[in-house]
Amino acid sequence: MADIVVRRIDINDKIYQQVYDLREAILRKPIGLSLKDENLSADAFNTIFIAEHQGMVVGCVMLYPIADEEKIKLRQMAVYDEWQGKGIGKQLVDAAEHYAKEMGYSAIILHARTVAEGFYKNLGYYTTSSEFTEVGIPHVVMEKDIF
Numbered sequence: 001m002a003d004i005v006v007r008r009i010d011i012n013d014k015i016y017q018q019v020y021d022l023r024e025a026i027l028r029k030p031i032g033l034s035l036k037d038e039n040l041s042a043d044a045f046n047t048i049f050i051a052e053h054q055g056m057v058v059g060c061v062m063l064y065p066i067a068d069e070e071k072i073k074l075r076q077m078a079v080y081d082e083w084q085g086k087g088i089g090k091q092l093v094d095a096a097e098h099y100a101k102e103m104g105y106s107a108i109i110l111h112a113r114t115v116a117e118g119f120y121k122n123l124g125y126y127t128t129s130s131e132f133t134e135v136g137i138p139h140v141v142m143e144k145d146i147f
């Protein structure tokens with residue numbers, strides 16, 4: 001998509017505040033929660049991918065190493081409402097998958113909100129669990145082999 005740049009940052013990048021604001025606005029506020037009430041110390045170990053339009057972060061996703069050295073966890077996938085449906089989410093997941101593959105991982109695992117299950121299914125992820133509740137809303141575990 002024109003004028004959208006997808007790139008990788010870490011938590012020390014000055015643009016990270018915009019990622020925090022996006023996560024708060026899209027992933028927490030609509031369900032009555034706030035990142036302010038969470039322990040975000042593990043965020044420092046995440047690799048963050050942003051979609052940027054003219055210096056403004058419009059989408060993000062994060063990769064978080066878990067105990068399994070074959071798999072990495074994709075989390076905090078969010079695109080601002082007015083930017084949804086334009087292929088930005090797909091571009092972010094593609095970038096994360098490409099990087100994970102480069103890092104030697106063979107699969108990506110994630111906890112999908114059931115409302116977003118179709119989005120991930122469309123990108124080749126398959127559901128590996130029954131529904132469970134996380135941050136007060138229904139989720140399923142999904143996975144994709146990337147080797």
Ligand SMILES: CC(C)(COP(=O)(O)OP(=O)(O)OC[C@H]1O[C@@H](n2cnc3c(N)ncnc32)[C@H](O)[C@@H]1OP(=O)(O)O)[C@@H](O)C(=O)NCCC(=O)NCCS
Nearest residue numbers: 077078079084085086087088089090112113115116118119
């Ligand atoms: C889910 C989300 C990240 C998708 O991002 P997006 O930029 O709107 O998605 P894209 O435009 O890249 O969509 C890619 C494809 O998935 C489809 N898709 C997007 N959202 C979908 C959904 N919720 N259910 C089913 N299919 C979906 C699109 O139609 C598109 O299909 P196409 O390639 O056949 O045209 C975004 O809607 C969002 O931020 N939602 C609110 C937060 C959220 O639920 N995050 C996920 C937490 S697990």
